[in-house]
Amino acid sequence: xxxxxxxxxxxxxxxxxxxVAVEREGExxxxxxxxxxxxxxxxxxxxxxxxxxxxxxxxxxDHVLGLFGLLMTLGxxxxxxxxxxxxxxxxxxMVEDVLGGAGLPxxxxxxxxxxxxxxxxxxxxxRAQRSDHHGESYAYRLDEAKRPGRFNPDRAKxxxxxxxxxxxRLQEGKAVRFHGREVRPGSVVGPWRMGRSxxxxxDTRPSGRLQRFFRGVDLLVFESTYTSEYQDEAEEYGHxxxxxxxxxxxxxxxxxxxxxxxxxxxxxxxxxxxxxxxYHADVSAGNDFESFDLPLHD
Ligand SMILES: [Zn+2]
Ligand SMILES: [Zn+2]
Numbered sequence: 001x002x003x004x005x006x007x008x009x010x011x012x013x014x015x016x017x018x019x020v021a022v023e024r025e026g027e028x029x030x031x032x033x034x035x036x037x038x039x040x041x042x043x044x045x046x047x048x049x050x051x052x053x054x055x056x057x058x059x060x061x062d063h064v065l066g067l068f069g070l071l072m073t074l075g076x077x078x079x080x081x082x083x084x085x086x087x088x089x090x091x092x093x094m095v096e097d098v099l100g101g102a103g104l105p106x107x108x109x110x111x112x113x114x115x116x117x118x119x120x121x122x123x124x125x126x127r128a129q130r131s132d133h134h135g136e137s138y139a140y141r142l143d144e145a146k147r148p149g150r151f152n153p154d155r156a157k158x159x160x161x162x163x164x165x166x167x168x169r170l171q172e173g174k175a176v177r178f179h180g181r182e183v184r185p186g187s188v189v190g191p192w193r194m195g196r197s198x199x200x201x202x203d204t205r206p207s208g209r210l211q212r213f214f215r216g217v218d219l220l221v222f223e224s225t226y227t228s229e230y231q232d233e234a235e236e237y238g239h240x241x242x243x244x245x246x247x248x249x250x251x252x253x254x255x256x257x258x259x260x261x262x263x264x265x266x267x268x269x270x271x272x273x274x275x276x277x278x279y280h281a282d283v284s285a286g287n288d289f290e291s292f293d294l295p296l297h298d
Contacts, residue, residue: 001198001219001294003286004030004040006260006269008203008225008239009062016040016288017062018261020200020221022142023049025123030054031140031200031221037066038073044289050074053119055126056087057202058137064091068098075104082107086118086128088136113138124195129213131204133238139202139210141217144195147296148173148185156188194297199254203261205235206244214252219294221286222249224259224272239263246276246283260286 002023005016017034021041030037030051042048056064067085074083083106085095092110099108111118115138119126123145128138151171153163161167161183166176173192175184199217203225204210214220225239234241240248242259249257257280259272266272269285276283284292 001221001258002044002046002291003221003258003260003288004037004044004046005034006262006286006288007062008223008261008263010264011036012264012267014288015262015264017066019066020260020286021046021051022198024144027052029126029142032057032063032202033066033070034062035065035069038070040288041070045291048077050077050079050081051083052081053084053086053126055113055118055128055140055200056085056091057131057139057200058088058133058135059090059094060135060203063202064094067095071099071104071108072102074106075102079106082109084109084111086111086113086126088113088138090136127213129209131202131210132207133203133205137202137204139204139213140200141213142198144197146195147193149190149192150298152188152190156183159183159187161188196294196297198294201240201245203239205238206240206248211248211252214248214254216253216255218255219258219292220249220252220254220256221258221260223261224276225261225263225266227266227271227275230263230266242272242275243278246279249276249283250279254280256282256284256292258284258286258292 002021004019007015018032019037020031022029028051113128131137131139197217199214199220201222222245224242224245226234
């Protein structure tokens with residue numbers, strides 16, 4: 001996961017507008033696409049990698065204006081593979097208005113998000129949940145499929161299973177038959193291993209609904225527009241303070257919390273981390289270009 005922009009509302013010298021990239025098995029997924037995202041990508045470890053799916057939280061300019069430039073550049077680089085954009089209906093209208101007549105050389109598909117499952121691929125699913133902000137807005141959660149357990153080759157040899165296709169079948173969790181005997185995967189393969197999970201809040205007040213939605217995620221990127229000093233502003237404008245982000249992450253049993261979407265009025269992300277750390281043990285500031293690895297579960 002790479003933070004491409006960590007500022008709220010307007011960019012600063014050191015922070016671009018909101019965008020978070022998730023790379024998994026060669027595929028690039030973007031969560032929000034603030035103005036300047038394509039250039040931030042070039043300056044990050046992603047280089048010229050191209051996103052296949054873009055999940056937009058809501059139609060506020062700071063989260064969506066980068067989409068059009070990025071997609072036009074993909075068009076000029078002669079992309080052929082389709083790109084899917086997910087978001088509330090309003091984002092679909094913007095995409096149609098700006099790019100409807102652009103003659104992009106690839107298929108641009110917009111899928112309206114209303115909550116629930118939005119993507120189901122072989123290796124992962126993505127779900128959306130209404131968040132609590134001004135206008136229709138969504139948080140997203142990605143869950144990888146569980147992986148088969150660890151294969152024990154010594155045990156397979158002891159049981160006399162010949163190496164080759166039968167081993168593969170066992171690794172996939174299927175029983176095998178040979179010489180009239182049956183060997184079940186449970187005797188040579190360890191328990192299933194959990195897939196990794198990732199959450200992205202977009203702009204929101206903390207809520208019980210989001211706390212449940214993010215239950216147990218390994219890595220959560222949560223907005224932290226303000227520090228506690230600006231609690232009133234957070235409530236008025238539909239945002240969270242760092243302390244609120246930390247409290248929600250702790251209650252949801254999140255593994256690791258990364259704060260982002262810092263108001264230009266709160267330039268010291270260190271203070272935000274300190275506030276959230278009162279509630280959660282693993283908090284980082286998601287500064288531009290910073291990457292966070294999610295190790296596979298054993
Ligand atoms: Zn915002
Ligand atoms: Zn907003």
